[in-house]
Amino acid sequence: MNQRNNHRLILFPLPFQGHINPMLQLGRILYARGFSITILHTNFNAPDPSSHPHFTFRSIGDSFDRSEATPSDIPGLLLLLNTRCASPFEERLQEMMSSPGSDSVPVTCLISDSLFSFACDVAERLKVRALVLPAGGATSFYVYTILPVLKEKGYFTIDGSQSEEAVTEFPPLLVRDIPAIKLQKPEMALQLFDNMIRVIKSSAGVIFNTFEELEHPALTSVREVLLVPDFVIGPFHKCCMTSSSSSLLAEDRSCISWLDEQPIKSVIYVSFGSAVVLSESEILEIALGLADSEQPFLWVVRPRLVCDPEWLQKSPSHFLEALERRGKTVKWAPQMEVLAHPAVGAFWTHSGWNSTLESISEGVPMLCTPRFSDQGVNARYVSDVWRVGVHLNGGLKREYRKGEELRERASVLKEKASACLRPGGSSYRGLDGLVNHILRFHSENRSSVLEGSFNPL
Incomplete structure:
Protein backbone atom coordinates (compact mmCIF):
# COMPACT_ATOMS: atom_id res chain seq x y z
CA MET A 1 0.00 0.00 0.00
CA ASN A 2 1.30 3.43 -0.96
CA GLN A 3 1.83 5.35 2.29
CA ARG A 4 1.40 8.67 0.50
CA ASN A 5 1.36 11.47 3.11
CA ASN A 6 1.39 8.95 6.00
CA HIS A 7 -2.24 9.68 6.93
CA ARG A 8 -4.94 7.05 6.59
CA LEU A 9 -8.66 7.81 6.45
CA ILE A 10 -11.29 5.17 7.22
CA LEU A 11 -14.51 5.68 5.24
CA PHE A 12 -17.67 3.90 6.39
CA PRO A 13 -20.54 4.07 3.83
CA LEU A 14 -24.14 3.02 4.40
CA PRO A 15 -24.63 -0.09 2.23
CA PHE A 16 -26.95 1.38 -0.40
CA GLN A 17 -26.07 2.60 -3.89
CA GLY A 18 -27.05 6.22 -3.22
CA HIS A 19 -24.78 6.32 -0.17
CA ILE A 20 -21.88 4.20 -1.46
CA ASN A 21 -21.45 6.40 -4.55
CA PRO A 22 -20.71 9.72 -2.79
CA MET A 23 -18.55 8.05 -0.12
CA LEU A 24 -16.30 6.36 -2.69
CA GLN A 25 -16.20 9.57 -4.74
CA LEU A 26 -15.07 11.40 -1.60
CA GLY A 27 -12.43 8.70 -1.10
CA ARG A 28 -11.08 9.32 -4.60
CA ILE A 29 -10.99 13.07 -3.96
CA LEU A 30 -9.01 12.65 -0.74
CA TYR A 31 -6.76 10.00 -2.27
CA ALA A 32 -5.82 12.55 -4.92
CA ARG A 33 -4.84 14.88 -2.07
CA GLY A 34 -2.37 12.32 -0.73
CA PHE A 35 -4.34 10.36 1.88
CA SER A 36 -4.42 6.57 2.11
CA ILE A 37 -8.00 5.31 2.02
CA THR A 38 -9.53 2.30 3.78
CA ILE A 39 -13.16 1.46 3.05
CA LEU A 40 -14.82 -0.21 6.01
CA HIS A 41 -18.02 -1.84 4.77
CA THR A 42 -20.79 -4.29 5.58
CA ASN A 43 -21.06 -7.69 3.94
CA PHE A 44 -24.51 -6.63 2.78
CA ASN A 45 -24.18 -4.76 -0.55
CA ALA A 46 -20.39 -4.81 -0.30
CA PRO A 47 -18.55 -2.63 -2.85
CA ASP A 48 -16.27 -4.22 -5.44
CA PRO A 49 -12.60 -3.79 -4.41
CA SER A 50 -11.40 -4.43 -7.97
CA SER A 51 -12.96 -1.14 -9.07
CA HIS A 52 -10.75 0.78 -6.62
CA PRO A 53 -7.35 -0.97 -6.47
CA HIS A 54 -5.78 2.05 -4.75
CA PHE A 55 -8.08 1.61 -1.71
CA THR A 56 -7.90 -0.97 1.07
CA PHE A 57 -11.22 -2.73 1.80
CA ARG A 58 -12.17 -4.26 5.15
CA SER A 59 -15.47 -5.91 6.05
CA ILE A 60 -16.95 -5.44 9.52
CA GLY A 61 -18.29 -9.00 9.45
CA ASP A 62 -21.93 -8.10 10.07
CA SER A 63 -24.65 -10.77 10.08
CA PHE A 64 -27.15 -8.74 8.08
CA ASP A 65 -29.03 -10.86 5.54
CA ARG A 66 -30.45 -9.67 2.20
CA SER A 67 -33.79 -11.34 3.00
CA GLU A 68 -34.22 -8.82 5.82
CA ALA A 69 -33.92 -5.87 3.41
CA THR A 70 -37.58 -4.98 2.87
CA PRO A 71 -37.73 -2.14 0.33
CA SER A 72 -41.11 -0.93 1.60
CA ASP A 73 -39.83 -0.38 5.16
CA ILE A 74 -36.78 1.83 4.77
CA PRO A 75 -36.80 3.30 8.32
CA GLY A 76 -37.06 -0.20 9.79
CA LEU A 77 -34.23 -1.40 7.59
CA LEU A 78 -31.98 1.49 8.64
CA LEU A 79 -32.66 0.96 12.32
CA LEU A 80 -31.96 -2.76 11.92
CA LEU A 81 -28.66 -1.96 10.22
CA ASN A 82 -27.69 0.30 13.12
CA THR A 83 -28.53 -2.45 15.59
CA ARG A 84 -26.68 -5.22 13.74
CA CYS A 85 -23.59 -3.24 12.71
CA ALA A 86 -22.64 -1.41 15.92
CA SER A 87 -20.70 -4.19 17.66
CA PRO A 88 -18.95 -5.60 14.55
CA PHE A 89 -17.94 -2.06 13.58
CA GLU A 90 -16.39 -1.39 16.99
CA GLU A 91 -14.56 -4.72 17.00
CA ARG A 92 -13.11 -4.13 13.53
CA LEU A 93 -12.11 -0.53 14.23
CA GLN A 94 -10.48 -1.56 17.52
CA GLU A 95 -8.59 -4.31 15.69
CA MET A 96 -7.39 -1.89 13.03
CA MET A 97 -6.20 0.58 15.67
CA SER A 98 -4.35 -1.97 17.80
CA SER A 99 -3.01 -4.31 15.08
CA PRO A 100 -2.85 -2.41 11.80
CA GLY A 101 -0.98 -5.19 9.98
CA SER A 102 -0.62 -4.31 6.31
CA ASP A 103 -2.54 -1.07 6.95
CA SER A 104 0.52 0.38 8.67
CA VAL A 105 -0.36 3.97 7.80
CA PRO A 106 -1.63 5.68 10.98
CA VAL A 107 -5.35 6.33 11.20
CA THR A 108 -6.01 10.07 11.15
CA CYS A 109 -9.80 10.07 11.14
CA LEU A 110 -13.04 8.26 10.38
CA ILE A 111 -15.57 9.57 7.86
CA SER A 112 -18.93 7.93 8.44
CA ASP A 113 -22.32 8.10 6.75
CA SER A 114 -24.61 10.33 8.80
CA LEU A 115 -27.27 7.61 9.12
CA PHE A 116 -24.96 5.36 11.15
CA SER A 117 -25.90 6.59 14.61
CA PHE A 118 -23.19 4.67 16.48
CA ALA A 119 -20.01 5.33 14.47
CA CYS A 120 -19.01 8.66 16.02
CA ASP A 121 -19.59 7.37 19.57
CA VAL A 122 -17.38 4.37 18.85
CA ALA A 123 -14.71 6.60 17.32
CA GLU A 124 -14.69 8.83 20.40
CA ARG A 125 -14.22 5.82 22.70
CA LEU A 126 -11.30 4.68 20.53
CA LYS A 127 -9.86 8.21 20.39
CA VAL A 128 -10.34 8.64 16.65
CA ARG A 129 -11.63 11.93 15.23
CA ALA A 130 -14.83 11.50 13.24
CA LEU A 131 -16.29 13.46 10.34
CA VAL A 132 -19.77 12.85 8.95
CA LEU A 133 -21.09 12.72 5.39
CA PRO A 134 -24.84 13.13 4.74
CA ALA A 135 -25.83 11.56 1.43
CA GLY A 136 -28.28 14.35 0.55
CA GLY A 137 -28.18 18.07 -0.04
CA ALA A 138 -28.19 20.97 2.40
CA THR A 139 -31.80 21.99 1.75
CA SER A 140 -33.27 18.59 2.56
CA PHE A 141 -30.97 18.36 5.58
CA TYR A 142 -32.29 21.67 6.91
CA VAL A 143 -35.84 20.38 6.45
CA TYR A 144 -34.88 17.40 8.62
CA THR A 145 -33.91 19.82 11.40
CA ILE A 146 -37.36 21.47 11.38
CA LEU A 147 -39.40 18.26 11.18
CA PRO A 148 -40.25 18.40 14.91
CA VAL A 149 -41.75 21.86 14.32
CA LEU A 150 -43.72 20.62 11.33
CA LYS A 151 -44.97 17.67 13.37
CA GLU A 152 -46.03 20.02 16.17
CA LYS A 153 -47.90 22.14 13.61
CA GLY A 154 -49.96 19.09 12.67
CA TYR A 155 -48.64 18.37 9.18
CA PHE A 156 -48.14 14.69 9.94
CA THR A 157 -51.79 14.13 10.90
CA ILE A 158 -53.59 15.73 7.95
CA ASP A 159 -55.33 13.52 5.40
CA GLY A 160 -54.40 12.94 1.80
CA SER A 161 -56.82 15.55 0.49
CA GLN A 162 -54.59 18.26 1.99
CA SER A 163 -51.33 16.99 0.52
CA GLU A 164 -51.21 19.80 -2.06
CA GLU A 165 -51.42 22.56 0.57
CA ALA A 166 -48.41 24.80 1.13
CA VAL A 167 -46.08 24.38 4.10
CA THR A 168 -46.24 27.98 5.32
CA GLU A 169 -43.15 27.54 7.51
CA PHE A 170 -40.99 26.51 4.54
CA PRO A 171 -42.06 27.75 1.11
CA PRO A 172 -42.19 26.50 -1.61
CA LEU A 173 -42.72 23.04 -0.07
CA LEU A 174 -46.11 21.40 -0.21
CA VAL A 175 -47.30 18.99 2.47
CA ARG A 176 -46.66 16.03 0.16
CA ASP A 177 -42.96 17.05 -0.09
CA ILE A 178 -42.22 16.69 3.64
CA PRO A 179 -39.75 13.83 4.20
CA ALA A 180 -41.22 10.78 5.95
CA ILE A 181 -44.82 11.93 5.62
CA LYS A 182 -45.72 9.22 3.09
CA LEU A 183 -43.87 6.40 4.87
CA GLN A 184 -45.68 3.64 6.75
CA LYS A 185 -43.72 4.42 9.92
CA PRO A 186 -43.12 8.20 10.04
CA GLU A 187 -42.24 8.15 13.75
CA MET A 188 -39.40 5.74 13.06
CA ALA A 189 -38.13 7.99 10.27
CA LEU A 190 -38.27 11.02 12.58
CA GLN A 191 -36.15 9.10 15.07
CA LEU A 192 -33.58 8.39 12.35
CA PHE A 193 -33.40 12.05 11.33
CA ASP A 194 -33.11 13.13 14.96
CA ASN A 195 -30.25 10.66 15.48
CA MET A 196 -28.52 11.97 12.36
CA ILE A 197 -28.63 15.57 13.59
CA ARG A 198 -27.36 14.52 17.02
CA VAL A 199 -24.48 12.60 15.44
CA ILE A 200 -23.37 15.54 13.31
CA LYS A 201 -23.59 18.00 16.20
CA SER A 202 -21.21 15.82 18.20
CA SER A 203 -18.77 15.19 15.34
CA ALA A 204 -15.57 16.96 14.35
CA GLY A 205 -17.22 18.29 11.21
CA VAL A 206 -19.66 17.64 8.37
CA ILE A 207 -18.95 17.31 4.63
CA PHE A 208 -21.62 18.29 2.09
CA ASN A 209 -21.82 17.07 -1.50
CA THR A 210 -23.19 20.31 -2.91
CA PHE A 211 -21.91 23.77 -3.81
CA GLU A 212 -22.46 27.18 -2.27
CA GLU A 213 -23.89 28.79 -5.38
CA LEU A 214 -26.68 26.18 -5.48
CA GLU A 215 -27.70 25.97 -1.81
CA HIS A 216 -26.31 29.03 -0.05
CA PRO A 217 -29.52 29.93 1.88
CA ALA A 218 -29.91 26.38 3.19
CA LEU A 219 -26.22 26.12 4.07
CA THR A 220 -26.49 29.35 6.07
CA SER A 221 -29.44 27.92 8.02
CA VAL A 222 -27.70 24.57 8.56
CA ARG A 223 -24.62 26.29 9.97
CA GLU A 224 -26.76 28.11 12.52
CA VAL A 225 -28.22 24.77 13.65
CA LEU A 226 -25.15 22.50 13.70
CA LEU A 227 -22.39 24.80 14.96
CA VAL A 228 -19.63 22.41 13.80
CA PRO A 229 -17.06 22.91 11.03
CA ASP A 230 -18.62 22.28 7.62
CA PHE A 231 -16.95 21.63 4.30
CA VAL A 232 -18.92 22.15 1.09
CA ILE A 233 -16.86 20.50 -1.65
CA GLY A 234 -19.28 19.17 -4.29
CA PRO A 235 -20.21 18.11 -6.83
CA PHE A 236 -18.08 15.12 -5.81
CA HIS A 237 -18.39 13.31 -9.13
CA LYS A 238 -16.99 16.33 -11.00
CA CYS A 239 -13.99 16.53 -8.62
CA CYS A 240 -12.84 13.00 -9.35
CA MET A 241 -13.38 12.30 -13.03
CA THR A 242 -12.33 8.66 -13.32
CA SER A 243 -13.28 5.44 -15.06
CA SER A 244 -13.76 3.69 -11.68
CA SER A 245 -17.32 2.62 -10.99
CA SER A 246 -18.96 2.13 -7.60
CA SER A 247 -22.12 0.58 -9.04
CA LEU A 248 -23.53 -2.48 -7.30
CA LEU A 249 -25.14 -3.50 -10.60
CA ALA A 250 -23.40 -4.29 -13.89
CA GLU A 251 -23.59 -1.29 -16.23
CA ASP A 252 -24.83 -1.94 -19.74
CA ARG A 253 -22.55 0.18 -21.92
CA CYS A 420 -16.86 26.24 -8.01
CA LEU A 421 -14.28 23.45 -8.54
CA ARG A 422 -11.67 25.59 -10.25
CA PRO A 423 -8.81 27.17 -8.27
CA GLY A 424 -10.32 29.91 -6.16
CA GLY A 425 -13.85 28.50 -6.48
CA SER A 426 -16.02 27.86 -3.43
CA SER A 427 -15.70 24.05 -3.45
CA TYR A 428 -11.99 24.24 -4.27
CA ARG A 429 -11.51 26.39 -1.16
CA GLY A 430 -13.77 24.07 0.81
CA LEU A 431 -11.61 21.07 -0.10
CA ASP A 432 -8.46 22.93 0.95
CA GLY A 433 -10.16 23.64 4.25
CA LEU A 434 -11.16 20.00 4.70
CA VAL A 435 -7.64 18.73 3.98
CA ASN A 436 -6.11 21.19 6.46
CA HIS A 437 -8.76 20.28 9.04
CA ILE A 438 -7.90 16.57 8.74
CA LEU A 439 -4.16 17.17 8.84
CA ARG A 440 -4.55 19.07 12.11
CA PHE A 441 -6.02 15.95 13.69
CA HIS A 442 -2.65 14.19 13.61
CA SER A 443 -0.83 16.85 15.63
CA GLU A 444 -3.82 17.17 17.99
CA ASN A 445 -3.87 13.39 18.51
CA ARG A 446 -0.19 13.40 19.43
CA SER A 447 -0.69 16.26 21.86
CA SER A 448 -3.68 14.51 23.42
CA VAL A 449 -1.68 11.32 23.94
CA LEU A 450 1.11 13.28 25.63
CA GLU A 451 -1.35 15.11 27.85
CA GLY A 452 -3.50 12.06 28.55
CA SER A 453 -6.68 13.69 27.26
CA PHE A 454 -8.87 13.64 24.18
CA ASN A 455 -11.26 16.18 22.74
CA PRO A 456 -13.39 14.92 19.82
CA LEU A 457 -13.56 18.48 18.44
Missing part, protein backbone atom coordinates in the same frame (compact mmCIF):
# COMPACT_ATOMS: atom_id res chain seq x y z
CA SER A 254 -24.42 -0.65 -25.11
CA CYS A 255 -26.56 2.38 -24.35
CA ILE A 256 -23.60 4.69 -25.09
CA SER A 257 -23.20 3.46 -28.66
CA TRP A 258 -27.00 3.73 -29.03
CA LEU A 259 -26.86 7.34 -27.84
CA ASP A 260 -24.11 8.03 -30.37
CA GLU A 261 -26.68 7.39 -33.11
CA GLN A 262 -29.32 9.82 -31.74
CA PRO A 263 -29.75 13.53 -32.59
CA ILE A 264 -28.34 16.10 -30.18
CA LYS A 265 -30.56 16.80 -27.12
CA SER A 266 -33.28 14.48 -28.42
CA VAL A 267 -33.26 11.62 -25.89
CA ILE A 268 -35.31 11.38 -22.70
CA TYR A 269 -33.20 9.45 -20.19
CA VAL A 270 -35.37 7.66 -17.61
CA SER A 271 -34.04 6.21 -14.37
CA PHE A 272 -35.63 5.99 -10.94
CA GLY A 273 -32.54 5.02 -8.96
CA SER A 274 -31.63 1.88 -7.07
CA ALA A 275 -34.44 1.63 -4.49
CA VAL A 276 -37.75 2.70 -6.07
CA VAL A 277 -40.34 -0.03 -6.73
CA LEU A 278 -43.15 0.64 -9.22
CA SER A 279 -46.58 -0.93 -9.42
CA GLU A 280 -47.94 -2.33 -12.69
CA SER A 281 -50.15 0.72 -13.21
CA GLU A 282 -47.27 3.13 -12.56
CA ILE A 283 -44.87 1.52 -15.00
CA LEU A 284 -47.53 1.29 -17.70
CA GLU A 285 -48.32 4.97 -17.23
CA ILE A 286 -44.63 5.79 -17.70
CA ALA A 287 -44.49 3.56 -20.77
CA LEU A 288 -47.46 5.36 -22.33
CA GLY A 289 -45.93 8.74 -21.51
CA LEU A 290 -42.74 7.78 -23.33
CA ALA A 291 -44.69 6.46 -26.29
CA ASP A 292 -46.77 9.64 -26.52
CA SER A 293 -43.70 11.88 -26.24
CA GLU A 294 -42.63 11.04 -29.80
CA GLN A 295 -39.01 11.38 -28.58
CA PRO A 296 -36.21 8.80 -28.45
CA PHE A 297 -35.85 7.41 -24.93
CA LEU A 298 -33.35 5.41 -22.88
CA TRP A 299 -35.08 3.69 -19.95
CA VAL A 300 -33.29 1.98 -17.06
CA VAL A 301 -35.46 -0.93 -15.90
CA ARG A 302 -33.31 -2.49 -13.20
CA PRO A 303 -34.07 -5.79 -11.46
CA ARG A 304 -36.83 -5.42 -8.84
CA LEU A 305 -37.94 -2.03 -10.21
CA VAL A 306 -41.31 -3.50 -11.18
CA CYS A 307 -43.66 -5.51 -8.98
CA ASP A 308 -44.89 -7.47 -12.00
CA PRO A 309 -41.99 -9.17 -13.85
CA GLU A 310 -44.25 -9.65 -16.90
CA TRP A 311 -45.00 -5.94 -17.29
CA LEU A 312 -43.38 -5.75 -20.73
CA GLN A 313 -45.57 -8.49 -22.15
CA LYS A 314 -48.63 -6.62 -20.84
CA SER A 315 -47.55 -3.29 -22.28
CA PRO A 316 -49.79 -1.64 -24.90
CA SER A 317 -48.77 -2.14 -28.51
CA HIS A 318 -48.41 1.63 -28.76
CA PHE A 319 -45.47 1.48 -26.34
CA LEU A 320 -43.92 -1.68 -27.81
CA GLU A 321 -43.90 -0.07 -31.25
CA ALA A 322 -42.26 3.07 -29.82
CA LEU A 323 -39.67 0.94 -28.00
CA GLU A 324 -38.77 -0.87 -31.21
CA ARG A 325 -38.56 2.29 -33.33
CA ARG A 326 -36.95 4.87 -31.05
CA GLY A 327 -36.41 3.47 -27.56
CA LYS A 328 -33.95 1.34 -25.64
CA THR A 329 -34.15 -0.31 -22.22
CA VAL A 330 -31.21 -1.46 -20.10
CA LYS A 331 -30.99 -3.00 -16.64
CA TRP A 332 -28.46 -0.38 -15.47
CA ALA A 333 -26.59 2.44 -17.13
CA PRO A 334 -23.37 4.41 -16.56
CA GLN A 335 -25.46 7.38 -15.52
CA MET A 336 -22.82 10.11 -15.31
CA GLU A 337 -21.63 9.24 -18.81
CA VAL A 338 -25.21 9.13 -20.09
CA LEU A 339 -26.07 12.56 -18.66
CA ALA A 340 -22.90 14.03 -20.16
CA HIS A 341 -23.77 12.67 -23.61
CA PRO A 342 -24.80 15.37 -26.12
CA ALA A 343 -27.80 13.30 -27.28
CA VAL A 344 -29.53 13.52 -23.88
CA GLY A 345 -32.01 16.38 -23.68
CA ALA A 346 -34.00 15.58 -20.52
CA PHE A 347 -33.81 13.34 -17.44
CA TRP A 348 -36.96 11.73 -16.00
CA THR A 349 -35.85 11.04 -12.44
CA HIS A 350 -36.99 10.05 -8.95
CA SER A 351 -35.09 13.13 -7.70
CA GLY A 352 -32.57 11.38 -5.49
CA TRP A 353 -29.77 13.78 -4.56
CA ASN A 354 -27.03 12.07 -6.57
CA SER A 355 -29.18 12.07 -9.71
CA THR A 356 -30.28 15.66 -9.14
CA LEU A 357 -26.74 16.93 -8.68
CA GLU A 358 -25.41 14.93 -11.63
CA SER A 359 -28.13 16.34 -13.88
CA ILE A 360 -27.50 19.91 -12.71
CA SER A 361 -23.77 19.45 -13.31
CA GLU A 362 -24.38 18.46 -16.93
CA GLY A 363 -27.05 21.09 -17.64
CA VAL A 364 -29.79 18.51 -18.31
CA PRO A 365 -33.37 19.63 -17.45
CA MET A 366 -35.37 17.25 -15.28
CA LEU A 367 -38.83 15.70 -15.16
CA CYS A 368 -39.33 14.89 -11.48
CA THR A 369 -41.33 12.03 -9.98
CA PRO A 370 -40.25 11.89 -6.31
CA ARG A 371 -41.14 8.95 -4.07
CA PHE A 372 -39.74 9.19 -0.53
CA SER A 373 -37.11 10.64 1.83
CA ASP A 374 -35.46 13.82 0.49
CA GLN A 375 -36.79 13.34 -3.04
CA GLY A 376 -39.86 15.55 -2.54
CA VAL A 377 -37.70 18.45 -1.34
CA ASN A 378 -35.24 18.00 -4.20
CA ALA A 379 -37.98 17.88 -6.82
CA ARG A 380 -39.72 20.98 -5.46
CA TYR A 381 -36.47 22.95 -5.57
CA VAL A 382 -35.69 21.72 -9.08
CA SER A 383 -39.04 23.01 -10.34
CA ASP A 384 -39.76 26.06 -8.15
CA VAL A 385 -36.43 27.46 -6.94
CA TRP A 386 -33.63 26.44 -9.32
CA ARG A 387 -36.15 26.27 -12.19
CA VAL A 388 -34.31 23.58 -14.13
CA GLY A 389 -37.14 21.06 -14.35
CA VAL A 390 -40.82 20.24 -14.07
CA HIS A 391 -42.54 18.51 -11.16
CA LEU A 392 -44.80 15.78 -12.59
CA ASN A 393 -46.62 14.77 -9.39
CA GLY A 394 -49.79 16.25 -8.00
CA GLY A 395 -51.48 17.57 -11.13
CA LEU A 396 -50.94 21.17 -10.10
CA LYS A 397 -51.69 23.97 -12.52
CA ARG A 398 -48.36 25.59 -13.30
CA GLU A 399 -47.07 28.39 -15.42
CA TYR A 400 -45.98 26.98 -18.75
CA ARG A 401 -42.26 27.17 -19.32
CA LYS A 402 -40.73 26.47 -22.70
CA GLY A 403 -38.12 23.75 -22.82
CA GLU A 404 -35.58 26.25 -24.09
CA GLU A 405 -36.00 28.35 -20.94
CA LEU A 406 -35.30 25.29 -18.79
CA ARG A 407 -32.22 24.48 -20.83
CA GLU A 408 -30.90 28.02 -20.54
CA ARG A 409 -31.31 28.01 -16.77
CA ALA A 410 -29.76 24.51 -16.56
CA SER A 411 -26.81 25.76 -18.61
CA VAL A 412 -26.23 28.60 -16.12
CA LEU A 413 -26.19 26.18 -13.18
CA LYS A 414 -23.89 23.81 -15.08
CA GLU A 415 -21.34 26.59 -15.41
CA LYS A 416 -21.62 27.44 -11.71
CA ALA A 417 -21.12 23.77 -10.83
CA SER A 418 -17.92 23.75 -12.89
CA ALA A 419 -16.64 27.14 -11.70
